[in-house]
Amino acid sequence: xKEQVAELLGQAVDQLKAxxxxxxxxxxxxxxxxxxxxxxxxxxxNLALTLAKxxxxxxxxxxxxxxxxxxxxxxxxxxxxxxxxxxNFFLASDSVAEIVGDILEQGYDFGRNTSGQGEKVQVEFxxxxxxxxxHVGHGRGAAVGDSLCRVMDANGWNVTREFYYNDAxxxxxxxxxSVQARVxxxxxxxxxxxxxxxxGEYIIDVANSYKAKDTIDADDQHVxxxxxxxxxxxxxxFAVAYLRREQDLDLKAFGVEFDVFFxxxxxxxxxxxEATVQQLIDNGHTYEKDGALWLKTTExxxxxxxxxxxxxxxxxxxxxxxxxxxxxxERGFKRVINEQxxxxxxxxxxxxxxxxxxxxxIPEGYPDYVLHQMVLVTKGGEEVKLSKRAGSYVTLxxxxxxxxxxxxxxxxxxxxxxxxxxxxIDLARSQSNDNPVYYIQYAHxxxxxxxxxxxxxxxxxxxxxxxxxxxELELDDERELVTQxxxxxxxxxxxxxxxxxxxxxxxxxxLASIFxxxxxxxxxxxxxxxxxxxxLALSAAIRQVLANGLDLLxxxxxxxx
RNA sequence: GCGCCCGUAGCUCAACCGGAUAGAGCACUCGCCUUCUAAGCGAGUGGUUGCAGGUUCAAGUCCUGCCGGGCGCGCCA
Numbered sequence: 001x002k003e004q005v006a007e008l009l010g011q012a013v014d015q016l017k018a019x020x021x022x023x024x025x026x027x028x029x030x031x032x033x034x035x036x037x038x039x040x041x042x043x044x045x046n047l048a049l050t051l052a053k054x055x056x057x058x059x060x061x062x063x064x065x066x067x068x069x070x071x072x073x074x075x076x077x078x079x080x081x082x083x084x085x086x087x088n089f090f091l092a093s094d095s096v097a098e099i100v101g102d103i104l105e106q107g108y109d110f111g112r113n114t115s116g117q118g119e120k121v122q123v124e125f126x127x128x129x130x131x132x133x134x135h136v137g138h139g140r141g142a143a144v145g146d147s148l149c150r151v152m153d154a155n156g157w158n159v160t161r162e163f164y165y166n167d168a169x170x171x172x173x174x175x176x177x178s179v180q181a182r183v184x185x186x187x188x189x190x191x192x193x194x195x196x197x198x199x200g201e202y203i204i205d206v207a208n209s210y211k212a213k214d215t216i217d218a219d220d221q222h223v224x225x226x227x228x229x230x231x232x233x234x235x236x237x238f239a240v241a242y243l244r245r246e247q248d249l250d251l252k253a254f255g256v257e258f259d260v261f262f263x264x265x266x267x268x269x270x271x272x273x274e275a276t277v278q279q280l281i282d283n284g285h286t287y288e289k290d291g292a293l294w295l296k297t298t299e300x301x302x303x304x305x306x307x308x309x310x311x312x313x314x315x316x317x318x319x320x321x322x323x324x325x326x327x328x329x330e331r332g333f334k335r336v337i338n339e340q341x342x343x344x345x346x347x348x349x350x351x352x353x354x355x356x357x358x359x360x361x362i363p364e365g366y367p368d369y370v371l372h373q374m375v376l377v378t379k380g381g382e383e384v385k386l387s388k389r390a391g392s393y394v395t396l397x398x399x400x401x402x403x404x405x406x407x408x409x410x411x412x413x414x415x416x417x418x419x420x421x422x423x424x425i426d427l428a429r430s431q432s433n434d435n436p437v438y439y440i441q442y443a444h445x446x447x448x449x450x451x452x453x454x455x456x457x458x459x460x461x462x463x464x465x466x467x468x469x470x471x472e473l474e475l476d477d478e479r480e481l482v483t484q485x486x487x488x489x490x491x492x493x494x495x496x497x498x499x500x501x502x503x504x505x506x507x508x509x510x511l512a513s514i515f516x517x518x519x520x521x522x523x524x525x526x527x528x529x530x531x532x533x534x535x536l537a538l539s540a541a542i543r544q545v546l547a548n549g550l551d552l553l554x555x556x557x558x559x560x561x
Numbered sequence: 562g563c564g565c566c567c568g569u570a571g572c573u574c575a576a577c578c579g580g581a582u583a584g585a586g587c588a589c590u591c592g593c594c595u596u597c598u599a600a601g602c603g604a605g606u607g608g609u610u611g612c613a614g615g616u617u618c619a620a621g622u623c624c625u626g627c628c629g630g631g632c633g634c635g636c637c638a
Binding site: 029031033034035036037040044046049050052053059082083084085086129166169170171290291292294303304306307308309310311312314316317318321341342343344345346347348349371373374414415416418419420422424427430435436438439441442443445446447448449450451452453454487490491494498503506509510513516517519520521523524525560561 | 563564565566567568573574575576577578579580581582583584585586587593596597598599600601602603618619630631632633634635636637638
C-alpha cells in the first residue's frame with residue numbers, strides 16, 4: 001500500500017520535474033509513513049518538506065503542486081495538506097477492505113515476502129559448550145535466535161540453524177575431571193577435588209549415569225558409558241554426550257531445533273585451523289613476538305594486536321573462530337548472523353579482522369552479529385541467582401518448568417536484544433491481564449470461540465460474501481483493525497531488516513488490544529446477515545494474523561483457553 | 562583509563578528511513594458480566610525522553626561533551 005502511494009508520488013515528481021518546478025537533476029527520495037493520528041489519514045508523506053528548499057518554494061505551495069500532479073487512481077479517496085506541509089492520504093474503503101480478502105486467501109503466507117530471494121543465510125545461536133545445563137542467557141539466545149530464523153524465513157531467506165560448540169578444549173577436560181571425581185565419590189569440599197572443577201549437582205547425575213553404563217542419544221552424540229573410573233577419555237565422551245542430550249531436551253521443550261551441530265574439534269582434525277594459520281602467515285598479517293604468533297588485527301580496526309598461537313603452541317580461542325567462519329563462507333553462506341551474549345562482543349572485531357586478513361573476498365561486515373544483553377531474573381521482587389541443579393545460575397529448564405514454554409519464549413524475545421532484560425517470574429506466570437502472552441493468545445482463542453459458534457455455511461462463505469460485505473463495516477474500530485492488519489507485512493519486513501524479532505511482539509500486543517476493545521463494544525454474530533458476514537471475515541483475518549505473528553515468535557496460538 | 566550497549570510516566574516497556582499533540586500495560590481512583598470466553602473493556606491520574614550544547618523546516622531518534630547503569634578490555638573461552 002505504501003509502495004503504491006509512493007509510486008503515485010513518483011509520477012507526480014516526474015511531471016513536476018518536466019515542468020521545471022523541481023530541478024531535474026535533484027535526487028528525490030520518496031518517503032511514505034503510516035500516520036499516528038487518524039485525523040491525519042492513513043498514510044503521509046513529507047515530500048514537500050524535503051523538496052521545499054531545493055525548489056525554492058514554500059512547503060505548502062509545493063505540496064499543492066504535488067497533489068495537483070497526482071495521477072488519477074482508485075486507491076485514494078482524499079488528499080490533504082496539513083501542518084508544515086505534510087501530504088496526508090486517506091485510503092478508499094474498498095482498497096482498505098481488500099486486505100482482509102488477501103489475508104483470508106493467503107492464510108499462513110500472509111505477511112511473508114520474497115525479499116531474501118531464497119538466498120542462503122546461516123544463523124548461529126545458543127552455541128553453549130556442553131559443560132552444564134543451559135542458563136537463562138542461553139534461553140534468551142534461543143528465543144531471539146529461533147525467532148530471528150523464523151522472521152528471516154518469512155522474508156524469503158533459506159535459513160540454516162547452526163549450533164557450534166567446543167567438545168575438546170580445556171573446559172571439557174575440566175568437565176571430565178569433575179565427573180571422574182564424582183564417579184570416585186569425591187565432593188567439591190574434598191581436598192583432591194579438581195581445581196576449578198564443576199561443582200553443580202548435575203555432575204552427580206552424569207557420574208551415576210556413566211557408572212550405570214547408560215546409552216546416551218543426543219541429536220549429534222551417541223555414546224554408551226563404560227563405567228571405568230580411570231578411563232578419562234571415555235568419561236569425557238560420555239559427559240559431552242550426556243550434557244548435549246540434556247541441552248537438546250531443554251531446547252526441544254522450548255520448541256527450538258537445529259539443522260547443524262558443528263564441533264570445534266573438527267576444525268582441528270580436518271586441518272582447517274592449520275590452513276587458516278598458514279594463510280594468515282602467507283598474507284603477511286602475522287609476526288612472532290615473545291615466543292608467540294600474533295595477528296595484526298590493528299590493521300583491521302582492533303585497538304591492539306592479538307596472540308593467535310600461544311607460547312605453548314596452542315591456539316587462542318579466536319583462531320578456530322576465524323577458521324570456523326571461513327568455513328561458513330566456503331559452505332556458501334554469503335550471509336551469516338551470529339546471535340550471542342554481549343559479554344562476547346570483543347570477539348566481533350577479532351573474527352572480522354581475521355577474515356579480512358585471509359584476503360578471500362569475504363565482505364568487511366561479515367558476519368552480522370545480534371548481541372543480547374544480560375537477563376536478570378526476579379521473583380517476589382528479589383533477584384534469583386541460583387538453581388539447585390546448576391548451582392551458580394538460573395537454568396532455562398527452571399523457567400520452562402515454572403512459567404511454561406510460551407510465556408518464557410515470549411518474555412525473552414519481546415524486548416530488544418540490546419537492552420538488559422528483567423525476567424519477572426511472578427509476572428510471566430500470572431494468568432491475568434498483566435501478562436501480555438495470555439493477552440495475545442486470549443484474543444486468538446476468543447475469535448476461535450466466536451467462529452465456532454457461527455454456522456458452517458456462513459464460514460464456508462466467509463471469503464466471498466464475507467469479504468464482499470466489508471463495505472458495510474463503517475465503525476471506527478473496524479477501520480482501525482483493518483489498518484493494523486494492513487501494517488503486518490511491513491512489520492515482518494522491518495523485523496527482518498533490523499534483525500529485531502521483538503517488533504513482532506509489540507505489533508501483536510497492539511492488534512490484540514484493538515481487537516479486545518472491538519469485541520467488548522460490538523457483537524460479531526448479529527442478526528443483520530451482511531454485517532455479520534463482514535465481521536466474521538474481519539475476525540477470521542485477525543485470527544490469521546495473530547496466528548502468523550505468534551508463529552514467528554515461536555509461541556503457540558491456542559484455540560481455547 | 563579505553564571500547565561496546567543502555568538511560569523515555571512510580572514500575573516494565575513502545576514509538577516504523579529523523580516527522581505533526583511521546584504511547585501501552587502494571588500500580589492508584591471509578592465504572593462494565595441475563596448477550597459470541599471478564600485471562601476482557603471503558604474513564605481518570607501520571608512526562609523538562611539522564612544533563613548540556615550542536616545539526617535540521619522538524620530530534621526520544623543524528624553529532625559532541627558530561628552524568629548514571631551493564632558488559633568487555635588474558636599467551637581464558
